[in-house]
Amino acid sequence: MALRTEELLLNVGPQHPSTHGVFRIIVKLDGEVIKEAIPVMGYLHRGTEKLAENLTYTQIIPYTDRIDYVSAMTNNYVLCHTVEKLMSLEIPERAEYLRLIVMELQRIASHLVWWGTYLLDIGAMSPFLYAFRDREIIINLFNELCGARLTYFYMRVGGVKWDAPEGWIEKVREFIPYMRLKLKEYDELVSGNEIFLARIRGIGQYDAQTAIDYGLSGANLRCTGVKWDLRKDQPYSLYDRFDFDVPVGVNGDCYDRYNVRLAEIHQSLRILEQAIETIPSEGAIMGKVPRIVRPPEGEIYTAIESPRGEIGCYLVSRGKDKPFRLKFRRPSFVNLQILPKLLVGETMTNMITILGAIDIVVGEVDC
Amino acid sequence: MSGDQQFLDRIALLLGELIGSDAVELAQINQLGSGIPTITVRNNQWAKVAETLKIHPDTAFNYLRNVSGVDQETHLEVVYHLINLTSKHELCVKVKTDREEASIPSVTLLWSTANWNEREIFDLLGIDFPGHPDLRRIMMPDDWVGYPLRKDYVSIDPEV
Numbered sequence: 001m002a003l004r005t006e007e008l009l010l011n012v013g014p015q016h017p018s019t020h021g022v023f024r025i026i027v028k029l030d031g032e033v034i035k036e037a038i039p040v041m042g043y044l045h046r047g048t049e050k051l052a053e054n055l056t057y058t059q060i061i062p063y064t065d066r067i068d069y070v071s072a073m074t075n076n077y078v079l080c081h082t083v084e085k086l087m088s089l090e091i092p093e094r095a096e097y098l099r100l101i102v103m104e105l106q107r108i109a110s111h112l113v114w115w116g117t118y119l120l121d122i123g124a125m126s127p128f129l130y131a132f133r134d135r136e137i138i139i140n141l142f143n144e145l146c147g148a149r150l151t152y153f154y155m156r157v158g159g160v161k162w163d164a165p166e167g168w169i170e171k172v173r174e175f176i177p178y179m180r181l182k183l184k185e186y187d188e189l190v191s192g193n194e195i196f197l198a199r200i201r202g203i204g205q206y207d208a209q210t211a212i213d214y215g216l217s218g219a220n221l222r223c224t225g226v227k228w229d230l231r232k233d234q235p236y237s238l239y240d241r242f243d244f245d246v247p248v249g250v251n252g253d254c255y256d257r258y259n260v261r262l263a264e265i266h267q268s269l270r271i272l273e274q275a276i277e278t279i280p281s282e283g284a285i286m287g288k289v290p291r292i293v294r295p296p297e298g299e300i301y302t303a304i305e306s307p308r309g310e311i312g313c314y315l316v317s318r319g320k321d322k323p324f325r326l327k328f329r330r331p332s333f334v335n336l337q338i339l340p341k342l343l344v345g346e347t348m349t350n351m352i353t354i355l356g357a358i359d360i361v362v363g364e365v366d367c
Numbered sequence: 368m369s370g371d372q373q374f375l376d377r378i379a380l381l382l383g384e385l386i387g388s389d390a391v392e393l394a395q396i397n398q399l400g401s402g403i404p405t406i407t408v409r410n411n412q413w414a415k416v417a418e419t420l421k422i423h424p425d426t427a428f429n430y431l432r433n434v435s436g437v438d439q440e441t442h443l444e445v446v447y448h449l450i451n452l453t454s455k456h457e458l459c460v461k462v463k464t465d466r467e468e469a470s471i472p473s474v475t476l477l478w479s480t481a482n483w484n485e486r487e488i489f490d491l492l493g494i495d496f497p498g499h500p501d502l503r504r505i506m507m508p509d510d511w512v513g514y515p516l517r518k519d520y521v522s523i524d525p526e527v
Contacts, residue, residue, distance in 0.1 A: 045506040049491075050515050050522070086399055212429050212452060215480025228452055300400035301433060301448050301459070314435045314446065325516075327435040337483050366506060 005031050012351075014043045020117065020355075021362030027343070027351065034351065037343040039336065044366040052326040057083050057157055057293045060326070065151035067328060068364040070113050073099075073106035073142075074306040076155040078328075081236060082302045082313040083157045086295040094283035095159035100237050101172060101275050102142065102154065104268040108179065109138040110307035111261045114359045118258070119190060121356040122199050127190055134182050137175055144168060158289035173276050176269050183265060191262070200254040204342050204354035207252055214338045217331050218309025219264070220358060223249035223256035230305040237304075242274045254357040261359075264307075294321045308332055308359055332364035371396055374456060375404035381425060382406075386415050397459065403448075405459040413462045414472040414498070420449065420458070421477045427451050428458060431478035436488035438518045443469045443494055464494060466517075473498035491516040 013024035022043035028036040048067060052060045057079075064075040077099060084091065116131030139149045146154040146162055154160055190196055208224040221228055229246040231239040247263030249256025297319040303312035309331030316325040335358050342354050379394040393407040408416045420426045428449035437444045447460040462471050473496035475481045485496045486505040493514035496502055504511065513520055 042504075042506040042508070047515060085401060213479045215431055215478065226452065233455065296399065298399035299397065301403070302401070303432065310432065312433050312448075314433060314448070316437055325435070325437045327433070327437075329433040333483065334480055337480060 007035065010348075014040075020360060023360065023362050023365065025339075025351075025355075027348070029348070032347045034343045034346050034348065037340045037351070039339060041366055044362050046367070048367050049326055049328065052323055054322065056321050057295075057323070060323070061155065062151065062153045064328075065153055066363060067330065067367055068306065068308070068311070068332070068361045069150055070361050071106050071110040071307050072150065072152050073102045073154065074304060074311060076152065077103055077237075078302065078304050078306070078311050078313045080155045080157050081304065082300060082315050083293065083295055085302055086298060086300045086315060086317060087157075087293070089158055089287050089289060091159055091287050092284040094163075094280045095285045095287070096238055097275060097279040098160050098164060098285065099155060100239070101272060101279070102145070102152075103237070104271050104275070105138050105141060105172070107268045107307045108265050109135045111265050112138075114261060114307075115186070118356045118359075119196075121352050122196065124190070124196070127186070130182070130186065130189070134179065137178070141168070141171060141175070144171075156286065156289075157293050159284070159286035161285075163285045169276050169279065172272060176273055179265070179269055183262065186262070191258075197255065199353055200258060200357070202251070203254045203346075203350055204357055205251060205253040206338065206342065210338070210341075211252065214341075215334050216309070216338060217335065218305070218307070218359075219257050219260040220309060220335045220338075222246065223260050224252035225250055230303055230310060234303070236302070238275075239271075241278075242271050244270050254353055257357045257359075292321050294319065303329065306331055308361065308364070309335060328367060330364040330367055332358075332360040332362075333367070336360050336365055371402050371404050375406070378404065378406065378420075378426060378458065381423065382408075382416055382419060385419055385423075386412055390416055400459075403457050403459050405461065407461045407463065410462055410464055410471060414474075416460075417472075417474045417477055420460070426456070426458070427453075428456075429453075431474075431480050434481055434484035434488065436492040436494060436516065438466075438492060438516060439463075440518055442466060443492060445471050445488060445494065447474075468495075469493060470495040470497060472496070473502075475499050490514075493517065 008029040010027050010029055014022040024040040026038045027034050048063050064079050065072040067075050112131040112135040116128040119127040143149050146152045208226050211221045211224045225248050227246050227248050232246055244267045247260050249260050295317040299316045301314045303310045311331055312329030314327040318324040375394055379391050382390050390412040391406050397403050397405045420428045428451050430450045430452050432448040432450055435446045442463050445462050449458045464471050485499055488494050489502050490504040490506050
């Protein structure tokens with residue numbers, strides 16, 4: 001005789017440690033098995049796009065810091081880059097180099113936050129401390145560069161605000177071998193751990209077709225074997241000058257997403273290594289930009305590869321100093337869509353594993 | 368540049384043949400916007416055009432990058448940015464609708480990624496997407512009055 005079960009409606013969030021912010025999900029459970037999952041967003045919706053319509057372009061940049069507060073540098077870049085392209089501005093080489101270096105450092109910092117918190121979700125406390133210890137070095141580098149630890153407001157339309165202080169490039173150079181050593185330590189500590197593998201292997205699996213259909217990007221797309229990285233496929237900044245690989249997975253499960261992100265840290269270190277060798281030792285850090293930034297009437301969509309995937313910016317300008325419409329394509333928002341589909345038939349413990357592996361930042365989901 | 372123009376002409380011709388000569392209102396290269404081919408599609412033909420763009424082997428736009436809603440003051444507009452991940456061809460599609468009774472056919476069944484994007488546009492701009500499986504507000508509270516991203520939206524609620 002089958003055991004009689006009852007459906008249970010369980011509310012998770014918006015305050016829950018493993019949801020990485022104010023993300024809420026309502027799950028219908030049958031025993032331990034999830035029948036349906038309904039995400040509820042909007043708890044961190046600040047209306048950035050609406051606010052932007054009443055701000056000048058420079059004033060919008062600090063708002064982009066707060067869209068994805070774990071990866072503020074890439075967000076700064078996507079807005080500046082979009083405006084620069086519409087205005088056809090030339091960016092001095094040293095400024096572009098500095099931007100590229102901080103973006104790659106940011107990618108490492110962001111992946112470290114993900115790595116630490118993901119393992120914390122799964123139940124390992126110490127990796128979190130390791131990751132934050134190493135991330136601290138990058139945060140200190142940024143602090144030295146622009147005086148902020150999280151919301152940098154470092155880039156401007158036309159270049160960057162501050163030149164690297166003396167010895168800063170040297171510090172980045174020292175960081176590279178240090179981080180490589182630590183990555184080895186991470187692998188020894190976690191990557192081969194049998195309990196960890198049992199928790200993430202074959203969990204939250206989907207194929208390339210599904211990933212493309214859901215518009216996934218970043219590690220969520222590449223874990224299925226699709227080699228799509230905007231740094232390679234639609235090069236922006238100076239990425240076409242450097243030699244690096246795009247790591248991909250095979251099975252499209254949480255384990256592959258884990259591996260892809262760790263491999264991406266290695267690749268970022270490779271880019272950094274080449275960039276600090278070739279950066280011009282001096283030069284302008286701001287291009288020739290009119291005092292009031294006023295892009296011509298027109299529209300443009302540009303996208304770059306953020307640590308979480310394709311972050312894009314659709315800008316409609318009517319020739320004023322403020323945008324007529326500014327829309328952000330936020331990778332966390334798009335990537336999260338697949339979650340309800342992945343959760344059906346999974347257990348509650350796997351929900352945390354799958355959600356964590358998507359790597360969302362709620363500020364970016366809600367914008 | 369000329370390659371983009373040829374691609375755009377091919378798409379316009381293809382859609383004209385398969386759907387009707389009035390399907391594409393305007394086809395041009397967006398010179399300022401990195402030269403992306405841009406077409407404006409008639410609202411009542413959009414469902415068929417979208418299906419052709421996704422399925423036809425000449426276009427096969429399998430990846431919907433971005434969906435944006437714009438209040439152009441005289442009318443509302445939804446802008447789709449499509450890309451074919453293999454050939455790397457890109458296309459920008461615009462569909463217009465009236466401010467009153469704004470409605471554009473949903474493409475969620477073709478590209479699942481459109482689901483939340485359309486919900487967001489419905490929420491913030493008040494455009495209805497017939498054919499959408501689950502059209503609800505996504506960012507604002509369910510009982511919110513008005514559509515914040517419209518240009519005539521009064522941002523301060525007099526009751527607050």
